[in-house]
Amino acid sequence: MQPVVNPDHTVTFHYVAPEATTALVSIDVSKTPFPMTKDAAGVWTYTTAVLPPEIYGYHFEVDGRMALDPHSVTIKASYTSVGDGFLVPGSPAQPWETTAVPHGTVHVHTFTTKVVQGLEANQDFVYVYTPPGYDAKAKTKYPVLYLLHGWSDTAGGWSTIGQANYILDNLIAAGKAKPMIVVMPLGYGDMSFVRSGGGVWQDLAQIDHNVALFQQSLLTEVIPQVEANYKVAPGRDNRAIAGLSMGGLESVSVGLKNTEMFGWVGGFSSAVHMLKPEALAGLDAKKANLHLLWIACGTSDDLIEPNRRLVTELKAAGMPVTAVETSGAHTWLVWRDNLVTFAPLLFQGK
Structure with missing residues (x-):
């Protein structure tokens, strides 16, 4: 039973x-x-x-x-x-529970990638959440959060396990978060990075290869397709990137390298022990002009010390980082809560 x-x-x-x-x-x-x-x-x-x-x-x-x-x-x-x-269940219901509020829609797209390696017939996947009231024929345009999953997850990780769509439904209904589009792409640049087993995390060359190809696919394939097919508000002020674990490494790396593209950057339990030193080299807080740089980790997570070191390095570089530590380990219990806290901070005043 x-x-x-x-x-x-x-x-x-x-x-x-x-x-x-x-x-x-x-x-x-x-x-x-x-x-x-x-x-x-x-x-x-x-x-x-x-x-x-x-x-x-x-x-x-x-x-x-x-x-x-x-x-x-x-x-x-x-x-x-x-x-x-x-x-x-909670009483009242928790933000990740299904409740009687207006619901958005999760769209699943398959497209041919010229970048990601190891996919059958080069067919890649991306999940796109549109908020309640979204109308493709209306003039209203929405900011976008690019939300990245962790190592081993599928492209559907944030929607099927993380309950991201229900979290956004409930936050928007409560007036706690701005209506936004959430894009959840497949987070691998090379599928061998997940198919080879956990030992890949000991190989910096494989990690760099995976992150570099993922960044290329995100910037040249995923974002252009999303902005061509959805009512997206233009510009970095309306574009955020965040992710968990592997996706946290990717969001911090891609976000800090491309501050002209992203005005909001978040990392949840990020695998930043594998962040290349040059990712932080030459950071200029004034030039980056981030609205939010949000680094969170559970205190029982093996990655808590690398994340604390990252926060120290970012502060030393003059970056206005928001550091968040919560109870919990490397689990969805922490990451769902991270999204509940992070999403309401996005696109405020924009």
């Missing part, structure tokens, strides 16, 4: 495996899986402590092997793994 969210916001898990000798449940609220207890019928159970309202990922480990919940209705898929999910 699906995880049972109890009235006190504890959650009970069940897994039927009469022949198993051990069973654990791994929940992304903890780096350590929790041991389950088997009853006489062979049903393993575990009940959590009280959990705050959130969307959580989980999977089982039965006799040392990963196992999915056959009854789960929420699947979290990436290029490297598959997991399940469940919601602990």
